[in-house]
Amino acid sequence: MYFDILVIGAGPAGLAFSAMTADMGLKVGLFDRQSKDGLAKPKNDGRDIAVSERSRKIMYGLGAWQKIDPTQISPIRAAKVMDGDAPFALHFNPESAGADKLGNIVSNHLIRRALYNVAASKPNITLFTDAQVTALTRTASTATVRLEDGSTFTGQLAIAADTRFSQIRRDAGIKANMHDFGQTMIVGRMAHEKPHNHTAYEFFRYDGGMAVLPLNGNTSSIVQTFCAEDAARFMAMNNADYARATEPRLKGLLGELECTGKRVAYPLVGVYAREFYAERLALVGDAAVGMHPVTAHGFNFGIQGVDSLVKHLYRAHKAGLDLGNMKALQAYSHDHRRLTWPLYQMTEKMMGLYTTNTFPARIARKAALHGANIMVPVKDALMARLADIPVGKLLAKKLPPPPRLPRF
Numbered sequence: 001m002y003f004d005i006l007v008i009g010a011g012p013a014g015l016a017f018s019a020m021t022a023d024m025g026l027k028v029g030l031f032d033r034q035s036k037d038g039l040a041k042p043k044n045d046g047r048d049i050a051v052s053e054r055s056r057k058i059m060y061g062l063g064a065w066q067k068i069d070p071t072q073i074s075p076i077r078a079a080k081v082m083d084g085d086a087p088f089a090l091h092f093n094p095e096s097a098g099a100d101k102l103g104n105i106v107s108n109h110l111i112r113r114a115l116y117n118v119a120a121s122k123p124n125i126t127l128f129t130d131a132q133v134t135a136l137t138r139t140a141s142t143a144t145v146r147l148e149d150g151s152t153f154t155g156q157l158a159i160a161a162d163t164r165f166s167q168i169r170r171d172a173g174i175k176a177n178m179h180d181f182g183q184t185m186i187v188g189r190m191a192h193e194k195p196h197n198h199t200a201y202e203f204f205r206y207d208g209g210m211a212v213l214p215l216n217g218n219t220s221s222i223v224q225t226f227c228a229e230d231a232a233r234f235m236a237m238n239n240a241d242y243a244r245a246t247e248p249r250l251k252g253l254l255g256e257l258e259c260t261g262k263r264v265a266y267p268l269v270g271v272y273a274r275e276f277y278a279e280r281l282a283l284v285g286d287a288a289v290g291m292h293p294v295t296a297h298g299f300n301f302g303i304q305g306v307d308s309l310v311k312h313l314y315r316a317h318k319a320g321l322d323l324g325n326m327k328a329l330q331a332y333s334h335d336h337r338r339l340t341w342p343l344y345q346m347t348e349k350m351m352g353l354y355t356t357n358t359f360p361a362r363i364a365r366k367a368a369l370h371g372a373n374i375m376v377p378v379k380d381a382l383m384a385r386l387a388d389i390p391v392g393k394l395l396a397k398k399l400p401p402p403p404r405l406p407r408f
């Protein structure tokens with residue numbers, strides 16, 4: 001069976017890519033090892049995703065954002081990054097950059113469901129469920145996927161959207177930098193006594209970080225990072241004990257806590273592919289860049305990368321070129337690297353500082369946070385990216401008005 005494009009993995013990246021290329025009039029074969037029910041009605045996986053404004057616009061353009069119940073979307077009005085328990089905070093106030101919020105929080109399963117519904121409504125996408133891809137073979141003119149049951153499908157281009165541990169990436173011989181942080185992240189929703197005022201908090205600590213993602217009402221997604229041993233201990237607690245053990249870690253910020261959602265543990269591994277393409281193949285989503293969740297950028301980079309790849313493929317297709325056109329794939333790879341590499345590196349360095357408790361590391365992390373607070377342009381540039389404010393508008397707001405020239 002022949003398709004223009006073969007997409008391996010129907011997570012957020014694979015679904016978004018399939019929907020966008022289907023809109024170009026292309027015939028898409030989308031393969032996932034999960035069942036149809038698993039994809040159509042994804043279970044709550046405990047992840048609450050901070051969606052940047054740019055990603056929201058891409059989802060809106062696809063018709064996916066409109067499919068999310070607005071009561072399940074919570075705005076982030078400000079953010080504070082704290083160095084351990086010290087009173088100092090790096091404060092992100094979007095108003096200073098001319099925006100009313102930094103982004104929105106939505107549960108991952110609702111994002112997946114919305115994107116699935118969009119993809120499922122496109123007649124030129126054929127979805128194969130319970131379809132484990134076991135091999136991808138590529139020639140100068142075609143890409144062919146083989147499923148576990150032996151069936152094969154051929155197209156002009158294959159897309160690997162098959163998680164950060166991508167087998168397709170590995171089989172294509174694309175190397176990846178992998179960083180096992182040796183830590184586990186526990187996520188879960190909690191109701192609390194005090195209001196969060198829609199402020200997100202990030203506490204960097206040597207013994208494991210914490211984050212508070214504000215949801216509607218007096219509820220937040222509480223994210224905690226531990227070494228594997230502590231994570232096992234915290235996961236084994238009942239809800240009441242877990243809430244009591246979490247309260248002091250927040251230093252009374254939210255008052256009394258009560259678990260309202262299920263708790264899920266994620267081992268932390270960061271991945272950065274050395275290349276995002278090969279002959280007849282492109283990597284998207286976590287298969288290209290698997291971020292540490294602390295910066296809340298994995299999904300955002302995924303959907304923005306997909307948007308960029310589709311734009312380059314569209315240009316090639318319009319010019320009558322083959323979809324496996326190397327120049328288009330190179331251009332995507334170049335753009336996506338420029339978007340992702342600085343933050344990936346910064347996250348690696350920051351997490352390195354917070355897993356080393358030497359005196360120089362303590363000084364360095366204080367200097368990093370204080371420095372970032374002083375360097376207003378750096379902070380504003382970060383905010384502008386989250387809130388999707390054009391840099392020109394931001395600069396115009398910051399620059400003093402031009403001097404009045406005397407009239408002659």
Ligand SMILES: Cc1cc2nc3c(=O)[nH]c(=O)nc-3n(C[C@H](O)[C@H](O)[C@H](O)COP(=O)(O)OP(=O)(O)OC[C@H]3O[C@@H](n4cnc5c(N)ncnc54)[C@H](O)[C@@H]3O)c2cc1C
Nearest residue numbers: 009011012013032033050133162285286296297298299300
């Ligand atoms: C705790 C946590 C919190 C996070 N918070 C944020 C946040 O706030 N903001 C943010 O931007 N990001 C966040 N992320 C990251 C975000 O969740 C991921 O980046 C995103 O889900 C990756 O999407 P994906 O489509 O690339 O991969 P996945 O969602 O992993 O989907 C991959 C799909 O491929 C399928 N598959 C794999 N191999 C095969 C195969 N061989 N054959 C067929 N199918 C296959 C799988 O079944 C799966 O459906 C967070 C992550 C975690 C763990």
